[in-house]
Amino acid sequence: MSSADDIGGTPKNGAFSLRAIINNAGIGLALLVLILFFSVTTEHFLSPNNITNILTQITINLILAVGMTFVILIGGIDLSVGSVMAFAAVVAGKAITLPGLGTTELIVLAVLAGLAAGLVCGIINGGISAYWSLPSFIITLGMLNIARGAALQVSDAQTIYSFPFVFEEFGSMLIYGVPVVFLLALLLVAIAWFVLNFTVFGRLIYGIGNNEEAVRLAGHPVFWYKVAAFTICGLTAGIAAIVYMARLSIASPIAGIGFELNAIAAVIIGGTSLAGGRGSVIGTLLGAFIIGVLANGLILIGLSDFMRQMITGIVIVVAVILDHYRAKFSAS
């Protein structure tokens, strides 16, 4: 499965290769089928308002999933992103409600504090799991509890509210019907895509997922690349926290419970292998759309909550089965 090309710094396995196009085409096709289905079966699915809604609804999951893609590509997992998001949100919430500062200072301070909180959690996750070669599943499970506890401690379990008006405005601002926060998420996808495909760092992320030992023997500092992957994931959790606050005008210490699972689902549905080394952030974008379109469309056709949950689960299982065959196809 792993070739020398995958480890080196050339973009041969990049987004323009035939294999990548085939991989993403399947997911794109599935998304298209879903969109067609809901357009035919419901009256409002394709209305401009509903499209705006869907874009808003997938934004936070997409931001988390972009960071998660890096971690899964190196063969890791980050179960802590939902809790880290809540922690970053209450830290930023505390900052933005400080007395005696101007609006601009408050917002800058809050954004920096939120991003820093996410960053630190990511560094800890990556540092510990890489230094001792421990399974990230367990380390980030620990962080899931640590960050949630920290969020409750910092906020005293109270919802923080009353933010500057311009900050709340940002959360619901539209450009031609497209939410600004979604454009921000899209920008992150574009940056991640560029980094993963056209930088040495990105190619080595794939390389570590394929054959960590080979990358190490080639003289690359694997430890730092792994820390970087988790740090990016923590940083996106911080960004998601800021978007959460701007959209909902509150910072809740119980926000984001279970968000890690949706982010992982978006990455896996998007065709990134849980074993690492294979996948793309464009797939993650499509995966997030599939989850968002399903959640939205199934409410519009009037399906019950419980059926909706079941169908979302079935889609994840089917995606993994498809991935199994895709892996076989690519290998042969």
Added chain:
Amino acid sequence: MKLVKFAAAAATGILLSTGMAGADDKPVVGLVMKSLANEFFQNMLVGAEQHEATRGDYELIAVGMQNETDFESQINAVENFITQGVDAIVIAPADSRAMVRPLKKAMEAGITVVNFDVALDAAAKEQQGVELAFVGPDNRGGAQLAGNALGEALGAGGKVVIIEGNPGADNANERRLGFEDSVAAYGLELLDSRTAHWETEEANQVFSTMLTAHPDVQGVMAANDSMAVGVVKALEAAGRDDIMVVGFDNIPAVGPMIEDGRMLATVDQFGQQMAANAIDLALEVVAGGPALEGWVKTEIELVTAD
């Protein structure tokens, strides 16, 4: 003695406070609460601790849990309280059926048990042969207060949706039933009813989609205020100021929304005093008063702009 107490309480989950040292003749009350991640129970704990300090004639040992459904650590807490020989156990059960058996054991050990916040399941109590009073608010009646305020404002034929709490949770069920009572009483038209698991972001997503499916909706009944906040933000995003929202709990974050009319009403069940009141009742029984019977209803109040 104190050390044993400390160890036992620590083993049950989150250790909140050990009682004061000395004065061994003071009655000891074990308080078992639900998730302290929930603002409502956090405030309740603060209220109970203040109450202990004000009354000064009893010792409080409080235990909370990690999350809403973690009833196993509640069972452990009750068993530890039995071992410690506390005088009274005051409990907000995480599961209205699972907690009946351990509480029966406590009563057989001669401990005064007071059930507050969420009522134990009547059938399970009967099956175990347990007679136990309930001290708490009428969630169904409270939801009906909020629902009626909405019904009053909309009039017959008003189109509404319900945002429910966690499916299977007793207070979620009760509140949904209360809203449905209002729907029936005021002849409202219920367009849709969905869960958002008590959570702001999910309520925001679920409601914005419901709004697309039913643009003619006129009123929203949210089973808690966190979800009502999500609904209000969805309405702001959609530029709709013609839709009325009611919630439940009266958390501080909805204060400004009720004041400026973005929310019509919420319901206050005075959570901060709820544990303290239940402790008062328990201490009366411990001091030789008559056993509690039936349902001791605690105060609920509709909160509106005026």
